[in-house]
Amino acid sequence: MQLATRKLLDRTFTGVGLLAVGLVAVALVAMLGPIITRGLGAFVFQETIEHRRFLLERFGRGDRSEIEAEWAEAQVAREAIHGRITQFESELRKLDWDQRQQYAGPLRDLKDVLHELLGPFPDEPKPVMPRDQYGPTRWDRAQVALEHVLFIEEYDYSDPTQMGKKVLIPRANQFIGTSLAPLFGELETNLDKMLLPRRTFYWRFLFDESVDAHLFGGIWPEVLGTLYLTLGAIVFAVPMGVISAIYLVEYARPESRLVGLLRTCISTLAGVPSIVFGLFGLAFFINTVHVSQSKSVLAGSLTLAILILPLIIRASEEAIRAVPATYKEAALSLGAGRWRTVVTVLLPAALPGILTGIVISMGRAAGETAPIIFTAAVSVGQPLALWEAFSQPSPALPWNIYNLCTEHEAVDAIRHVQYGMVFALLALVLMLNGLAIVLRARIAKRLRG
Amino acid sequence: MKTRIQSLLMLACGFALGFSGQTNAAKTTKIVIDGSTTVGPIAKAFAGYAMEKNPDVNITVSESGSGNGAKALINGACDIADMSRFMKPNEFEAAVAKGVLPVAHVVAIDGIAIIVHPSNPMAAITLDQIRDIYMGKATNWKQVSGPDKQIVVIGRDTSSGTYETFESLVMRGEKVVSGAENVGSNGQMRQRVQTTDGAIGYVGLGFIDRSVKPLKVDGIAPDMGEVATGRYPIARPLYMFTNGYPKLGTPLHAFVTLYLTPKGQEIIESIGFVPVTRY
Numbered sequence: 001m002q003l004a005t006r007k008l009l010d011r012t013f014t015g016v017g018l019l020a021v022g023l024v025a026v027a028l029v030a031m032l033g034p035i036i037t038r039g040l041g042a043f044v045f046q047e048t049i050e051h052r053r054f055l056l057e058r059f060g061r062g063d064r065s066e067i068e069a070e071w072a073e074a075q076v077a078r079e080a081i082h083g084r085i086t087q088f089e090s091e092l093r094k095l096d097w098d099q100r101q102q103y104a105g106p107l108r109d110l111k112d113v114l115h116e117l118l119g120p121f122p123d124e125p126k127p128v129m130p131r132d133q134y135g136p137t138r139w140d141r142a143q144v145a146l147e148h149v150l151f152i153e154e155y156d157y158s159d160p161t162q163m164g165k166k167v168l169i170p171r172a173n174q175f176i177g178t179s180l181a182p183l184f185g186e187l188e189t190n191l192d193k194m195l196l197p198r199r200t201f202y203w204r205f206l207f208d209e210s211v212d213a214h215l216f217g218g219i220w221p222e223v224l225g226t227l228y229l230t231l232g233a234i235v236f237a238v239p240m241g242v243i244s245a246i247y248l249v250e251y252a253r254p255e256s257r258l259v260g261l262l263r264t265c266i267s268t269l270a271g272v273p274s275i276v277f278g279l280f281g282l283a284f285f286i287n288t289v290h291v292s293q294s295k296s297v298l299a300g301s302l303t304l305a306i307l308i309l310p311l312i313i314r315a316s317e318e319a320i321r322a323v324p325a326t327y328k329e330a331a332l333s334l335g336a337g338r339w340r341t342v343v344t345v346l347l348p349a350a351l352p353g354i355l356t357g358i359v360i361s362m363g364r365a366a367g368e369t370a371p372i373i374f375t376a377a378v379s380v381g382q383p384l385a386l387w388e389a390f391s392q393p394s395p396a397l398p399w400n401i402y403n404l405c406t407e408h409e410a411v412d413a414i415r416h417v418q419y420g421m422v423f424a425l426l427a428l429v430l431m432l433n434g435l436a437i438v439l440r441a442r443i444a445k446r447l448r449g
Numbered sequence: 450m451k452t453r454i455q456s457l458l459m460l461a462c463g464f465a466l467g468f469s470g471q472t473n474a475a476k477t478t479k480i481v482i483d484g485s486t487t488v489g490p491i492a493k494a495f496a497g498y499a500m501e502k503n504p505d506v507n508i509t510v511s512e513s514g515s516g517n518g519a520k521a522l523i524n525g526a527c528d529i530a531d532m533s534r535f536m537k538p539n540e541f542e543a544a545v546a547k548g549v550l551p552v553a554h555v556v557a558i559d560g561i562a563i564i565v566h567p568s569n570p571m572a573a574i575t576l577d578q579i580r581d582i583y584m585g586k587a588t589n590w591k592q593v594s595g596p597d598k599q600i601v602v603i604g605r606d607t608s609s610g611t612y613e614t615f616e617s618l619v620m621r622g623e624k625v626v627s628g629a630e631n632v633g634s635n636g637q638m639r640q641r642v643q644t645t646d647g648a649i650g651y652v653g654l655g656f657i658d659r660s661v662k663p664l665k666v667d668g669i670a671p672d673m674g675e676v677a678t679g680r681y682p683i684a685r686p687l688y689m690f691t692n693g694y695p696k697l698g699t700p701l702h703a704f705v706t707l708y709l710t711p712k713g714q715e716i717i718e719s720i721g722f723v724p725v726t727r728y
Contacts, residue, residue, distance in 0.1 A: 127715070127719065128712045128715045128716050129494060129497075129498075129715075129719045129720075130497070132719055148659075153659065155567055155568050155570070157570035159570075159596075160595075160596065161591065161596050161597050162570075162596050162597070163569060163596050163647075164567075164568040164569070164570050166567075166568065212494070212497050286526055287524050287526070294479075294481040294521075294526045294527055294528075295481070295483075295511070374513075377511070378481075378509040378510055379489065379493065379510050379511055379512050380496060380508075380509065380510050381507065381508070381509035381510070382507045382508075382509075388479075391479070392481075392507060392509065393481065393509050393511070394509070395509075403512070406633070406634055406640065407486055407489065407512050407633075407634040407635070407636040408636055409490045409635075409655060409656055409720070410658075411636060411639075411640065412658075412660070
């Protein structure tokens with residue numbers, strides 16, 4: 001081959017390589033960017049007075065006198081709105097039946113959307129559900145609610161053979177010439193005085209329990225559930241995995257057919273879809289062995305342990321194999337037994353590799369959804385104490401992200417919680433991976449030094 | 450090296466203890482609820498209310514479908530099975546064989562609303578037309594006096610109680626067209642319909658919001674009033690099944706009778722379902 005062609009080929013390959021790396025970087029930024037920015041939106045946002053009230057009344061946090069003063073201020077600003085409604089209602093009573101009927105429907109709708117924007121009116125009894133007790137806790141949700149007050153979303157069906165087109169009709173049109181007409185302008189200009197938005201850093205989002213099915217509060221039960229499941233899986237899988245690896249490398253005869261079969265089985269186990277592990281966990285741990293009466297963190301941990309077992313065995317096997325044969329020979333020549341050699345020479349030397357395997361499988365266990373659907377995860381539940389984890393199920397991040405995206409009855413109102421959960425899960429896995437890198441580096445350095 | 454490992458272990462134990470320290474004192478009782486995604490919102494709201502009143506109880510709710518709820522109750526894996534249909538004879542048999550005696554508590558009444566994308570000019574539909582669409586006989590909206598638009602049929606998985614009710618009240622023995630796209634929950638159904646112009650789907654009353662348009666069926670709108678009076682044709686009770694009638698005075702008993710109290714009824718109405726009794 002000519003030199004020129006070789007150079008050309010070389011450059012092409014470098015170019016393709018760079019392109020691939022660039023594409024991966026772009027994909028990473030495109031994926032991580034929204035996750036991080038939107039995820040942070042669950043922590044840093046413009047909170048309204050409703051959020052401060054909620055925190056005070058539910059968790060007893062915040063300066064009571066200050067919040068009460070603010071609440072009074074907001075009430076004063078809202079009085080104009082509530083006053084107009086009351087005034088309009090008393091005016092309606094004086095009108096004749098037909099005119100009253102004309103306004104009855106629009107007024108009911110208006111009150112509904114006003115409830116969504118400002119919470120219950122001061123003269124109404126306190127509702128039972130927290131979602132009805134408070135107005136929007138976030139300014140961005142308040143903007144959406146305001147939009148619903150100001151405009152009616154309708155569709156133009158003038159051509160019945162075609163799909164309709166969306167049109168926004170100002171709600172004020174329904175009340176032209178009445179005392180309610182100025183209400184809409186007032187709302188638009190004074191909404192900030194009624195809700196008093198303020199930028200906040202709600203770091204307790206991570207550590208607060210959720211209230212009213214995630215519409216309020218934080219994600220602590222999910223975070224805690226994930227930590228329990230992950231640690232539990234490690235506790236079960238690591239001893240089994242490392243011991244199996246030692247056996248496979250050091251004790252088993254390499255030419256034995258049984259060992260070959262065993263290796264194939266482990267590889268196969270690594271390729272089994274995770275939902276199969278989930279169903280196996282349900283059928284075996286819960287319905288057959290009865291490790292717990294219902295779904296539980298314990299059953300979930302055991303299922304996840306089986307899932308990550310092949311990963312740990314493989315990583316440990318490789319790590320032990322990578323220890324230079326001279327180490328082992330030196331130990332044996334000094335008269336150490338096989339067991340002593342393994343424990344005092346091979347294992348310490350293989351530790352960095354084993355640890356990396358463990359931490360990576362921790363990341364895997366933390367993020368798996370399918371194995372815990374049937375064995376451990378629930379949509380809502382309280383944070384568990386350690387001993388309760390043996391018998392009780394718990395929410396967990398991966399499953400609840402899915403649950404909030406698909407099954408929750410108010411999906412659009414709690415997008416920020418979903419993003420917050422995704423962010424928390426990602427941060428958790430990244431932290432674990434970071435830990436793996438640091439640990440590995442430190443131990444490797446120690447061994448060399 | 451040993452000290453390193455020991456300190457790591459200590460750290461792990463410390464973490465574990467720290468986590469549990471974060472939580473409150475031990476919950477003395479647990480109530481595990483599994484089942485229907487339609488009843489899910491009621492169960493979650495009841496759970497929130499009950500745990501606020503009695504912090505000693507930990508109530509967990511999962512939503513895996515009526516059929517899975519029934520299986521969990523039969524296997525003793527849950528205390529309450531939420532179901533949006535009644536138990537089937539074979540489920541009863543399986544339960545009794547395992548010593549489980551299912552007791553039904555009707556907690557609310559629900560109508561199954563036929564929903565379409567809000568841009569769809571259809572306002573009403575008949576049961577026969579719905580059946581035609583789900584059988585695959587009508588594939589374009591213009592065949593049911595609608596716009597010229599392909600119909601995207603969205604159905605539910607077979608573990609769903611909503612599916613079974615729909616099957617018996619609407620399909621009446623006819624088979625749903627194989628091209629139908631099946632989703633796993635009411636929430637997913639709504640999301641599919643709100644993002645697809647030509648879609649048709651069905652959800653429980655509590656899942657209707659601005660983003661989808663419920664159709665009148667045989668001239669009757671699917672709202673609380675029409676469902677309560679029994680005029681709306683696709684209505685069904687929502688159940689919570691327990692193993693035997695719960696012992697009086699237990700948190701479980703308080704939970705499954707919450708729907709009888711005014712607060713419970715307010716919760717059910719607030720979520721969008723119809724209370725069994727209306728005062």
